[in-house]
Amino acid sequence: MKAPFLRTAYNYDTDAASNESGLVCLEPTLAQQHFKDECDINNILRQFNVTGLLPEAPLSPRYGDFTGIHDYHTALNAVIAADDGFMALPATLRARFQNDPEQLIEFLDNPNNYDEAVKLGLVDQKMVENDQKIEAEIASMGE
Numbered sequence: 043m044k045a046p047f048l049r050t051a052y053n054y055d056t057d058a059a060s061n062e063s064g065l066v067c068l069e070p071t072l073a074q075q076h077f078k079d080e081c082d083i084n085n086i087l088r089q090f091n092v093t094g095l096l097p098e099a100p101l102s103p104r105y106g107d108f109t110g111i112h113d114y115h116t117a118l119n120a121v122i123a124a125d126d127g128f129m130a131l132p133a134t135l136r137a138r139f140q141n142d143p144e145q146l147i148e149f150l151d152n153p154n155n156y157d158e159a160v161k162l163g164l165v166d167q168k169m170v171e172n173d174q175k176i177e178a179e180i181a182s183m184g185e
Contacts, residue, residue: 135162 128143
C-alpha cells in the first residue's frame, strides 16, 4: 500500500498549484472602480463611528399588494400592462401627471383625491359604490 501524500511547506509549491488551478479572465473587468470607496468596509465603519448611521439604500422600501405576482415574468407583465394603460389615457390627462404613471398611482392612492378622480374619469363612481355595498354586506355577515 502506498503511503498518503501529506502537503507541507517543504514539499508543496503553493504558487505552482495556484497557477495550475487558477482562473484566468482575459475579458476586461466590468467592475466600476469609482465605487470602491463606497464599498470599502473600513470607510463604512469609519462613517458609522462618526455619525452612528449606516449608509442609506438608494431606493426606499415600498409596500403594495403583490399577491398575484410570483415571478419576474409576471411582475414585468404587470408593469407593462400598467404602463400601457397609462399611455391609453388622453394626452392632456397624462400631462396632468407629468407623463409619469407613478404620480397617477400616488394620486389614486390618496382618498382625498376621490372626487377629482371621478371628475377626471379615472374612477367609475358606480363601480366604487357597488364595491362598497359588497364590502358592507361581507362585513355584516361576519358580525
